Amino acid sequence: MSREFRRAMPLLPISMVMQLTELTAxxxxxxEEHKLIEPARSEGNRRMFSLDDVDALLEIRxxxxxxxxxxxxxxxxxxxxxNNYVKSSNKMAxxxxxxxxxxxEEMQQAQIMxxxxxxxxxxxxxxxxxxx
Amino acid sequence: MSREFRRAMPLLPISMVMQLTELTAxxxxxxEEHKLIEPARSEGNRRMFSLDDVDALLEIRxxxxxxxxxxxxxxxxxxxxxNNYVKSSNKMAxxxxxxxxxxxEEMQQAQIMxxxxxxxxxxxxxxxxxxx
DNA sequence: AATACCATGTAAGGAAAAATAACATATTAA
DNA sequence: TTAATATGTTATTTTTCCTTACATGGTATT
Numbered sequence: 395m396s397r398e399f400r401r402a403m404p405l406l407p408i409s410m411v412m413q414l415t416e417l418t419a420x421x422x423x424x425x426e427e428h429k430l431i432e433p434a435r436s437e438g439n440r441r442m443f444s445l446d447d448v449d450a451l452l453e454i455r456x457x458x459x460x461x462x463x464x465x466x467x468x469x470x471x472x473x474x475x476x477n478n479y480v481k482s483s484n485k486m487a488x489x490x491x492x493x494x495x496x497x498x499e500e501m502q503q504a505q506i507m508x509x510x511x512x513x514x515x516x517x518x519x520x521x522x523x524x525x526x
Numbered sequence: 527m528s529r530e531f532r533r534a535m536p537l538l539p540i541s542m543v544m545q546l547t548e549l550t551a552x553x554x555x556x557x558e559e560h561k562l563i564e565p566a567r568s569e570g571n572r573r574m575f576s577l578d579d580v581d582a583l584l585e586i587r588x589x590x591x592x593x594x595x596x597x598x599x600x601x602x603x604x605x606x607x608x609n610n611y612v613k614s615s616n617k618m619a620x621x622x623x624x625x626x627x628x629x630x631e632e633m634q635q636a637q638i639m640x641x642x643x644x645x646x647x648x649x650x651x652x653x654x655x656x657x658x
Numbered sequence: 659a660a661t662a663c664c665a666t667g668t669a670a671g672g673a674a675a676a677a678t679a680a681c682a683t684a685t686t687a688a
Numbered sequence: 689t690t691a692a693t694a695t696g697t698t699a700t701t702t703t704t705c706c707t708t709a710c711a712t713g714g715t716a717t718t
Contacts, residue, residue: 407539408705409568419705420666436541438674440705463664539704540676551676552695570703572676595686595693 401449404434404442411443415451425454428464430471533581536566536574543575547583557586560596562603 408419415422425431426441431450433441450471457467540551547554557563558573563582565573582603589599 405542406537410537410574418666420668423706424665436674438705439707440674442542458665550695552697555677556694568703570676572703590694 401445404444404447406443406445406448408441408443411448411451414448415455417451417455422451425451425464428468430454430464430467533577536576536579538575538577538580540573540575543580543583546580547587549583549587554583557583557596560600562586562596562599 406414408422411417411422412419422431422441426433431443431447431454433443433447436442454467457470462470538546540554543549543554544551554563554573558565563575563579563586565575565579568574586599589602594602
Protein backbone atom coordinates (compact mmCIF):
# COMPACT_ATOMS: atom_id res chain seq x y z
CA MET A 395 0.00 0.00 0.00
CA SER A 396 2.68 2.43 0.99
CA ARG A 397 4.93 1.20 -1.74
CA GLU A 398 2.26 1.58 -4.38
CA PHE A 399 1.55 5.01 -3.14
CA ARG A 400 5.17 5.95 -3.28
CA ARG A 401 5.44 4.91 -6.90
CA ALA A 402 2.30 6.82 -7.77
CA MET A 403 3.45 10.04 -6.22
CA PRO A 404 4.07 12.80 -8.74
CA LEU A 405 7.51 14.16 -7.99
CA LEU A 406 9.55 14.56 -11.13
CA PRO A 407 9.67 17.42 -13.60
CA ILE A 408 9.64 16.60 -17.27
CA SER A 409 13.35 17.30 -17.62
CA MET A 410 14.21 14.42 -15.31
CA VAL A 411 11.78 12.12 -17.05
CA MET A 412 13.39 12.98 -20.35
CA GLN A 413 16.72 11.89 -19.01
CA LEU A 414 15.44 8.78 -17.35
CA THR A 415 13.58 7.61 -20.42
CA GLU A 416 15.59 9.19 -23.20
CA LEU A 417 12.43 10.51 -24.71
CA THR A 418 11.96 14.08 -25.95
CA ALA A 419 9.46 16.41 -24.32
CA UNK A 420 7.52 16.28 -27.56
CA UNK A 421 7.21 12.53 -27.34
CA UNK A 422 6.19 12.53 -23.72
CA UNK A 423 3.52 15.14 -24.31
CA UNK A 424 2.31 13.28 -27.36
CA UNK A 425 1.86 10.09 -25.38
CA GLU A 426 -0.04 12.04 -22.79
CA GLU A 427 -2.21 13.50 -25.50
CA HIS A 428 -3.06 9.95 -26.45
CA LYS A 429 -3.87 9.06 -22.86
CA LEU A 430 -1.07 6.57 -22.43
CA ILE A 431 -0.02 8.48 -19.34
CA GLU A 432 -1.73 11.16 -17.31
CA PRO A 433 0.87 13.02 -15.29
CA ALA A 434 -0.35 15.30 -12.53
CA ARG A 435 -0.04 19.04 -12.78
CA SER A 436 1.50 21.49 -10.38
CA GLU A 437 -0.25 24.70 -9.43
CA GLY A 438 1.56 26.44 -12.21
CA ASN A 439 0.40 23.82 -14.72
CA ARG A 440 3.67 21.97 -14.96
CA ARG A 441 3.58 18.25 -15.49
CA MET A 442 4.74 16.25 -12.50
CA PHE A 443 5.54 12.60 -13.13
CA SER A 444 5.51 9.59 -10.85
CA LEU A 445 7.80 6.60 -11.04
CA ASP A 446 4.82 4.72 -12.41
CA ASP A 447 4.70 7.22 -15.22
CA VAL A 448 8.37 6.63 -15.91
CA ASP A 449 7.76 2.90 -16.03
CA ALA A 450 4.93 3.39 -18.47
CA LEU A 451 7.05 5.59 -20.68
CA LEU A 452 9.85 3.06 -20.74
CA GLU A 453 7.38 0.44 -21.79
CA ILE A 454 5.93 2.67 -24.45
CA ARG A 455 9.36 3.20 -25.87
CA UNK A 456 9.95 -0.49 -25.93
CA UNK A 457 6.66 -1.28 -27.62
CA UNK A 458 7.22 1.42 -30.20
CA UNK A 459 10.60 -0.10 -30.89
CA UNK A 460 8.77 -3.33 -31.57
CA UNK A 461 6.76 -1.60 -34.24
CA UNK A 462 3.55 -1.34 -32.26
CA UNK A 463 1.63 1.88 -32.77
CA UNK A 464 -0.24 4.11 -30.35
CA UNK A 465 -3.47 2.22 -30.71
CA UNK A 466 -1.73 -1.06 -30.05
CA UNK A 467 -0.01 0.25 -26.99
CA UNK A 468 -3.23 1.67 -25.69
CA UNK A 469 -4.74 -1.77 -26.08
CA UNK A 470 -1.91 -3.41 -24.22
CA UNK A 471 -2.25 -0.91 -21.39
CA UNK A 472 -6.01 -1.31 -21.20
CA UNK A 473 -5.67 -5.05 -21.06
CA UNK A 474 -3.25 -4.82 -18.23
CA UNK A 475 -5.55 -2.45 -16.40
CA UNK A 476 -8.45 -4.84 -16.67
CA ASN A 477 -6.26 -7.68 -15.62
CA ASN A 478 -5.26 -5.77 -12.54
CA TYR A 479 -8.86 -5.13 -11.74
CA VAL A 480 -9.69 -8.82 -11.87
CA LYS A 481 -6.67 -9.59 -9.79
CA SER A 482 -7.54 -7.27 -6.99
CA SER A 483 -11.20 -8.21 -6.94
CA ASN A 484 -10.63 -11.85 -6.11
CA LYS A 485 -7.76 -11.34 -3.78
CA MET A 486 -5.70 -14.38 -3.07
CA ALA A 487 -2.31 -14.65 -1.46
CA UNK A 488 -0.26 -13.68 -4.48
CA UNK A 489 -1.13 -14.80 -7.93
CA UNK A 490 1.20 -15.91 -10.60
CA UNK A 491 0.50 -12.91 -12.76
CA UNK A 492 0.97 -10.63 -9.82
CA UNK A 493 4.34 -12.09 -9.18
CA UNK A 494 5.24 -11.59 -12.77
CA UNK A 495 4.01 -8.05 -12.60
CA UNK A 496 6.17 -7.38 -9.59
CA UNK A 497 9.18 -8.88 -11.25
CA UNK A 498 8.58 -6.82 -14.31
CA GLU A 499 8.37 -3.74 -12.18
CA GLU A 500 11.61 -4.58 -10.46
CA MET A 501 13.34 -5.13 -13.74
CA GLN A 502 12.16 -1.83 -15.07
CA GLN A 503 13.43 -0.17 -11.98
CA ALA A 504 16.77 -1.82 -12.49
CA GLN A 505 16.65 -0.67 -16.07
CA ILE A 506 16.13 2.90 -15.01
CA MET A 507 19.08 2.78 -12.70
CA UNK A 508 21.23 1.26 -15.34
CA UNK A 509 20.23 3.97 -17.74
CA UNK A 510 21.00 6.63 -15.26
CA UNK A 511 24.36 5.27 -14.26
CA UNK A 512 25.91 3.70 -17.28
CA UNK A 513 24.64 5.72 -20.14
CA UNK A 514 26.46 8.86 -19.25
CA UNK A 515 26.17 12.16 -20.99
CA UNK A 516 22.76 12.29 -19.44
CA UNK A 517 22.58 12.06 -15.71
CA UNK A 518 26.29 12.03 -15.19
CA UNK A 519 26.54 15.74 -14.95
CA UNK A 520 24.25 15.68 -11.98
CA UNK A 521 26.82 13.86 -9.97
CA UNK A 522 29.49 16.49 -10.22
CA UNK A 523 30.05 18.51 -7.13
CA UNK A 524 28.36 16.03 -4.83
CA UNK A 525 31.57 16.79 -2.95
CA UNK A 526 33.65 14.89 -0.43
CA MET B 527 23.92 -0.98 -3.68
CA SER B 528 21.15 -0.27 -6.11
CA ARG B 529 18.90 0.94 -3.37
CA GLU B 530 21.51 3.30 -2.03
CA PHE B 531 22.07 4.59 -5.46
CA ARG B 532 18.42 5.15 -6.00
CA ARG B 533 18.12 7.25 -2.88
CA ALA B 534 21.15 9.28 -3.86
CA MET B 535 19.84 10.11 -7.29
CA PRO B 536 19.01 13.77 -7.76
CA LEU B 537 15.52 13.92 -9.15
CA LEU B 538 13.41 16.49 -7.38
CA PRO B 539 13.11 20.21 -7.98
CA ILE B 540 13.14 22.50 -4.98
CA SER B 541 9.40 23.03 -5.16
CA MET B 542 8.75 19.37 -4.43
CA VAL B 543 11.27 19.35 -1.63
CA MET B 544 9.56 22.34 -0.11
CA GLN B 545 6.31 20.46 -0.05
CA LEU B 546 7.79 17.24 1.23
CA THR B 547 9.68 18.93 4.03
CA GLU B 548 7.54 21.99 4.69
CA LEU B 549 10.62 24.15 4.53
CA THR B 550 10.87 27.38 2.61
CA ALA B 551 13.24 27.78 -0.30
CA UNK B 552 15.14 30.25 1.80
CA UNK B 553 15.68 27.69 4.52
CA UNK B 554 16.74 24.96 2.15
CA UNK B 555 19.25 27.23 0.45
CA UNK B 556 20.54 28.40 3.77
CA UNK B 557 21.19 24.85 4.90
CA GLU B 558 23.01 24.20 1.69
CA GLU B 559 25.05 27.31 2.23
CA HIS B 560 26.10 25.78 5.51
CA LYS B 561 27.00 22.49 3.86
CA LEU B 562 24.34 20.45 5.59
CA ILE B 563 23.21 19.28 2.17
CA GLU B 564 24.79 19.54 -1.24
CA PRO B 565 22.11 19.09 -3.86
CA ALA B 566 23.24 18.49 -7.42
CA ARG B 567 22.69 21.07 -10.11
CA SER B 568 21.02 20.77 -13.47
CA GLU B 569 22.65 22.13 -16.59
CA GLY B 570 20.78 25.34 -16.07
CA ASN B 571 22.01 25.61 -12.49
CA ARG B 572 18.83 24.48 -10.81
CA ARG B 573 19.13 22.49 -7.64
CA MET B 574 18.10 18.86 -7.98
CA PHE B 575 17.51 16.95 -4.76
CA SER B 576 17.73 13.27 -3.93
CA LEU B 577 15.62 11.39 -1.43
CA ASP B 578 18.66 11.37 0.79
CA ASP B 579 18.61 15.14 0.68
CA VAL B 580 14.98 15.11 1.71
CA ASP B 581 15.79 12.83 4.61
CA ALA B 582 18.56 15.12 5.70
CA LEU B 583 16.30 18.14 5.52
CA LEU B 584 13.65 16.43 7.59
CA GLU B 585 16.24 15.65 10.18
CA ILE B 586 17.57 19.18 10.14
CA ARG B 587 14.09 20.47 10.79
CA UNK B 588 13.72 18.10 13.67
CA UNK B 589 17.04 19.00 15.23
CA UNK B 590 16.33 22.70 14.88
CA UNK B 591 13.02 22.11 16.61
CA UNK B 592 15.04 20.61 19.42
CA UNK B 593 16.97 23.82 19.76
CA UNK B 594 20.15 22.62 18.14
CA UNK B 595 21.88 25.16 15.93
CA UNK B 596 23.61 24.83 12.57
CA UNK B 597 26.97 24.02 14.11
CA UNK B 598 25.43 21.33 16.28
CA UNK B 599 23.63 19.77 13.37
CA UNK B 600 26.76 19.81 11.31
CA UNK B 601 28.48 17.97 14.11
CA UNK B 602 25.74 15.38 14.28
CA UNK B 603 25.95 14.82 10.55
CA UNK B 604 29.72 14.58 10.56
CA UNK B 605 29.59 12.04 13.34
CA UNK B 606 27.16 9.94 11.43
CA UNK B 607 29.34 10.15 8.37
CA UNK B 608 32.35 8.88 10.27
CA ASN B 609 30.30 6.20 11.85
CA ASN B 610 29.20 5.03 8.45
CA TYR B 611 32.76 4.89 7.32
CA VAL B 612 33.74 2.66 10.21
CA LYS B 613 30.75 0.50 9.59
CA SER B 614 31.50 -0.17 5.97
CA SER B 615 35.19 -0.70 6.56
CA ASN B 616 34.78 -3.71 8.83
CA LYS B 617 31.88 -5.24 7.04
CA MET B 618 29.95 -7.81 8.98
CA ALA B 619 26.59 -9.31 8.20
CA UNK B 620 24.49 -6.45 9.47
CA UNK B 621 25.40 -4.51 12.52
CA UNK B 622 23.11 -3.25 15.19
CA UNK B 623 23.65 0.36 14.27
CA UNK B 624 23.10 -0.40 10.65
CA UNK B 625 19.80 -1.96 11.45
CA UNK B 626 18.85 1.10 13.43
CA UNK B 627 19.96 3.27 10.59
CA UNK B 628 17.78 1.35 8.20
CA UNK B 629 14.82 1.55 10.51
CA UNK B 630 15.32 5.25 10.89
CA GLU B 631 15.43 5.61 7.16
CA GLU B 632 12.24 3.65 6.78
CA MET B 633 10.50 5.73 9.38
CA GLN B 634 11.51 8.90 7.69
CA GLN B 635 10.22 7.56 4.45
CA ALA B 636 6.95 6.75 6.13
CA GLN B 637 6.95 10.22 7.55
CA ILE B 638 7.32 11.72 4.12
CA MET B 639 4.44 9.71 2.79
CA UNK B 640 2.29 10.70 5.69
CA UNK B 641 3.14 14.31 5.13
CA UNK B 642 2.32 14.05 1.51
CA UNK B 643 -0.95 12.23 1.95
CA UNK B 644 -2.56 13.44 5.11
CA UNK B 645 -1.43 16.98 5.40
CA UNK B 646 -3.43 18.22 2.50
CA UNK B 647 -3.24 21.66 1.07
CA UNK B 648 0.19 20.63 0.05
CA UNK B 649 0.49 17.67 -2.22
CA UNK B 650 -3.19 17.04 -2.48
CA UNK B 651 -3.60 19.27 -5.43
CA UNK B 652 -1.24 17.08 -7.36
CA UNK B 653 -3.73 14.28 -7.28
CA UNK B 654 -6.49 16.10 -9.05
CA UNK B 655 -7.09 15.03 -12.56
CA UNK B 656 -5.23 11.76 -12.17
CA UNK B 657 -8.54 10.64 -13.68
CA UNK B 658 -10.57 7.51 -13.22
C1' DA C 659 2.56 7.32 -57.92
C1' DA C 660 -0.30 10.24 -55.23
C1' DT C 661 -2.50 10.85 -50.89
C1' DA C 662 -3.24 10.51 -46.17
C1' DC C 663 -1.88 9.44 -41.67
C1' DC C 664 1.41 8.83 -37.86
C1' DA C 665 5.02 10.01 -34.84
C1' DT C 666 8.13 13.44 -34.19
C1' DG C 667 10.88 17.85 -35.00
C1' DT C 668 11.00 22.71 -34.52
C1' DA C 669 9.95 27.48 -33.60
C1' DA C 670 7.43 31.36 -31.35
C1' DG C 671 5.65 33.61 -27.51
C1' DG C 672 4.34 33.62 -22.90
C1' DA C 673 4.08 32.14 -18.04
C1' DA C 674 5.98 29.99 -14.05
C1' DA C 675 9.80 28.48 -11.24
C1' DA C 676 14.09 29.13 -9.53
C1' DA C 677 18.65 31.50 -9.05
C1' DT C 678 21.42 35.18 -6.80
C1' DA C 679 21.90 39.14 -4.08
C1' DA C 680 20.75 42.50 -0.89
C1' DC C 681 18.54 44.30 2.88
C1' DA C 682 15.22 43.65 6.94
C1' DT C 683 14.20 41.49 11.44
C1' DA C 684 13.16 38.72 15.48
C1' DT C 685 15.45 35.89 18.73
C1' DT C 686 19.54 34.32 21.17
C1' DA C 687 24.14 34.78 22.96
C1' DA C 688 28.02 37.47 24.63
C1' DT D 689 23.74 46.66 24.23
C1' DT D 690 25.89 44.59 20.52
C1' DA D 691 26.67 40.84 17.72
C1' DA D 692 25.36 36.71 15.57
C1' DT D 693 21.71 33.39 13.84
C1' DA D 694 18.08 31.90 11.18
C1' DT D 695 14.70 33.39 8.32
C1' DG D 696 11.64 36.74 5.67
C1' DT D 697 11.15 39.73 1.77
C1' DT D 698 11.96 41.99 -2.53
C1' DA D 699 14.11 42.80 -7.01
C1' DT D 700 16.17 41.14 -11.10
C1' DT D 701 17.63 37.70 -14.28
C1' DT D 702 17.78 32.91 -16.14
C1' DT D 703 15.98 28.68 -16.99
C1' DT D 704 12.31 25.61 -17.64
C1' DC D 705 8.04 24.53 -19.22
C1' DC D 706 3.61 25.32 -21.51
C1' DT D 707 0.64 25.68 -25.68
C1' DT D 708 0.00 26.23 -30.46
C1' DA D 709 1.13 25.85 -35.08
C1' DC D 710 3.44 24.30 -38.89
C1' DA D 711 7.01 21.15 -41.12
C1' DT D 712 8.51 16.43 -42.35
C1' DG D 713 10.07 11.65 -43.12
C1' DG D 714 8.18 7.24 -43.17
C1' DT D 715 4.05 3.86 -43.91
C1' DA D 716 -0.03 2.54 -45.45
C1' DT D 717 -3.90 3.05 -48.66
C1' DT D 718 -5.93 3.87 -52.83
